[in-house]
Amino acid sequence: MCGIVGLFLKDPGLEPRLGALVADMLAVMTDRGPDSAGFAIYGDGRPDQLKLTIRGADLESVAEALGPKITGVVRDTHLVLTLPLVEEASVRAWLATERPDLAVTGSGQRIELYKEVGLPGAVAERFGLAGMSGTHAIGHTRMATESAVTTAGAHPFSTGADQCLVHNGSLSNHRSLRRRLEPQGIDFSTDNDSEVAAGYLTWRLREGASLSQALESSLTDLDGFFTFVVGTENGFAVLRDPIACKPAVMAETDSYVAFGSEYRALVGLPGIEAARVFEPEPARVYAWERN
Template sequence: MCGIVGLFAKTPKYEGRLGTLLAGMLETMSERGPDSAGFAVYSGGDDGMLKLTVRPADAEPLPAFAETYAPRRCGSHAVLTVPLDESETVIAALNEAGAAVVGIGKRMELYKGIGLPAAVAEEFDLSRMTGTHGLGHTRMATESAVTTDGAHPFNTGPDLCLVHNGSLSNHASLRRRLRSEGIAFQTDNDSEVAAGYLTWCLNRGMSLKQALDRALEDLDGFFTFVVGTESGFGVLRDAIACKPAVMAETGDLIAFGSEYRALAGLPGIDTARVWEPEPATVYFWERAA
């Protein structure tokens, strides 16, 4: 049992409050996942640059070379903005130094840690963050150890991240297939395989909607996904849809929660269209760049 939340700003009206709203939603899902939590927020970005969200090795500072990129510290993580043509070299050097690169994207920053969702949100000052969309996850680990690496979201390609409630039955065979085609994984978590699968689809020119449609054919098990890309936000439940889910839409916001109470504090919720997403149905929104 885990908790998922997601928020997509259809207009600029609530971009300045995105972090505050997402933090409240995340904390509300604490009972569904008290052992660890994480979130991703999509904000500004610069052409030709990538933002790397980095978690240094335990009790270690960032490698000295990282200071070249004027890292912005945020709790136990740091964000480096690097030229696109230097990114592979920088990522390899960070990995060699034992630092975990947890998020890569032009606009996306990704943070996660062990502890109650409210504590994780406070460590990274989520309530002060702004952006166009974001998603979060509260974890109750049932199939793997409670670690920061195992916490969601998972990022397997630039600006692509995913949170998942459920369990995939064919993740081991799919992981082997995706590795053979160049998708790298950092954990044994089945949710990271789902993210890697969507990255594989996007790398082949599919839209997020097309990738989610295809996931219904290739992923076995039970799942609810909330997915973010640089400009898009998607939701998908499997054909059985045994995991709880609720959505709401106003003129300014699209919101997802594992339970309605995650949405209850949002502006305009009293007049929002509220519904349970249908099984095996892709929901997708996108904003112009």
């Protein structure tokens, strides 16, 4: 099952409304994934700074313990640290030694990544999604059919800087692919096949492929059925497997590009009545970037 939503804004005037629009889209997809939800949102950032989104308990004192150069904002069970880029290694080392109970869910100049167990609308409200602004975001509502309902198993998954992936479907060769990727320095924190898909794209990008090339390669290297929506620092991309058995619909206007597992996730968007609405073709990469 599961539901996916994505919204890429072309019109800067809509950026203050990004979170509110995506929150409504997530809530509409509740019956496709009522047990957990998550989203990645791309907001402000600086090239000399890094954001680390961290999940866990007792978060209030973490930023202070790391020193005056580092600030933190707590949102429910997640903490977003903002730090000088040159401090990343030392901060990660401190977390591994002093707070091994915490998990890093996302990192990059612009990405913030939140996920929790619960109804999608409640998860969005817990993190204040409706009040967030940015240029683009992707989200996921999960119905766990092959694993336990846990926060760690919720989407999105992030295995590279400012990169994340949400997935509707199932991969049959994710175990063998994991064994190929781990010696290449790709680390995994769950048994979820979607995290392996994210790691595969990270590896291909590290090897010099463009995002479109990496997604095209996945059509050969990933065995199963899937719809992927991938977020990057500059935009997002969509890919369905050659069979395309999972539902997907897109809408494009002069102001935005939107993705939903079902059309009803898009009906609340401004100007949707004039949008070009289409079903993404099987085995074809669709990508949009800023600038």
